[in-house]
Amino acid sequence: DIQLTQSPSTLSASVGDRVTITCRASQSISTWLAWYQQKPGKAPNLLIYKASSLESGVPSRFSGSGSGTEFTLTVSSLQPDDFATYYCQQYENYNTFGQGTKLEIK
Amino acid sequence: QVQLQESGPGLVKPSQTLSLTCNVSGGSISNDAYYWSWIRQPAGKGLEWIGRVHASGSTKYNPSLKSRVTISGDTSKNQFSLNLRSVTAADTAVYYCARGVSGEGVPPRYYFDYWGQGALVTVSS
Numbered sequence A: 001d002i003q004l005t006q007s008p009s010t011l012s013a014s015v016g017d018r019v020t021i022t023c024r025a026s027q028s029i030s031t032w033l034a035w036y037q038q039k040p041g042k043a044p045n046l047l048i049y050k051a052s053s054l055e056s057g058v059p060s061r062f063s064g065s066g067s068g069t070e071f072t073l074t075v076s077s078l079q080p081d082d083f084a085t086y087y088c089q090q091y092e093n094y095n096t097f098g099q100g101t102k103l104e105i106k
Numbered sequence B: 001q002v003q004l005q006e007s008g009p010g011l012v013k014p015s016q017t018l019s020l021t022c023n024v025s026g027g028s029i030s031n032d033a034y035y036w037s038w039i040r041q042p043a044g045k046g047l048e049w050i051g052r053v054h055a056s057g058s059t060k061y062n063p064s065l066k067s068r069v070t071i072s073g074d075t076s077k078n079q080f081s082l083n084l085r086s087v088t089a090a091d092t093a094v095y096y097c098a099r100g101v102s103g104e105g106v107p108p109r110y111y112f113d114y115w116g117q118g119a120l121v122t123v124s125s
Helices: none
Strands: A004-007 A010-013 A019-025 A033-038 A045-049 A062-067 A070-075 A085-090 A101-105 B003-007 B018-025 B034-041 B048-054 B059-061 B069-074 B079-084 B093-102 B110-115 B119-123
Touching (some): A004 A085, A010 A019, A019 A033, A045 B110, A070 A085, B003 B110, B018 B034, B018 B119, B034 B069, B048 B079, B048 B093, B059 B069, B079 B093
Parallel strands (some): A010 A101
Antiparallel strands (some): A033 A045, A033 A085, A062 A070, A085 A101, B034 B048, B034 B093, B069 B079, B093 B110, B093 B119
16 A cells, blocks of 8 residues: 655645645655645545646646655645645555645634 | 536445445546546545546456445446445545546556545445
8 A cells, every 4th residue: 555644734824825735655656646625515626647747727826746755735825715625646556645734824 | 528426325324335326427438548436535534545447347446445345337327336335434424426537657547637526425324
C-alpha cells in the first residue's frame, strides 16, 4: 500500500496570503499525483494532475510541483473562495488519498 | 458536459448488501479512455477508493474491500453499479461515483475529473 501524508492538517491564512501544502508518499510515485479541493457537502474538484498540470478552468494561482515522494500544492494569493479542504491522490498503484488539509480563515 | 448521478437506498441494515447505481450523461461508459470508479467518504473523514470498472468489463478493487465488492457496468443504460456485501456501521459514508481519466503508462493510471454529487448511505438496523 502506498500511504500519503499531508501536512499541515490545518492551515490558517488570510486573503492574499501565499500558502503551501505538502504531500509525502511512502514510496516513489514518480509524478502520478493529483490534487483536489473539497467544500462542505460537495464532491471533490480536480485542481492538478500529473503533479504539476493545471486542470482546465482552474485558476492559475494554483500550482503543483514535486516528484518521487514529495509534492506541494501552492496557492499564490488566497481568495475567499479558496478556503476549503485539499486532498492529494496517488495513482501510481491503485488509488489512495491523503488525509486532507483544511485551509481556514485566520 | 459530463454528469454523474448516484442513486440507491439511503439506509441499509447491517449484514445486508449496499447497492448503488451511477447514471452517466454527456459521455459514454463504453469509451475505453475512462475508468469508472466508486469512492467513499465517512462523515468528517478522508476519501477511500473502492474500485473501478472499465469499458472492457475489467474491474479492480481496493484490496481492503475486495472480498465484499462487485462493480459492474451496463452499457445499454450507460450506468455502472456498486454492490457491497455484509455491511456494518463502518460502511456508513457518502458514496461518490467518479470518472477516471487515464494518463500515460502501463498499467493504466488515472485521476478523477468528474464526480457525482454523492449519496449518503447509512448502515443501521
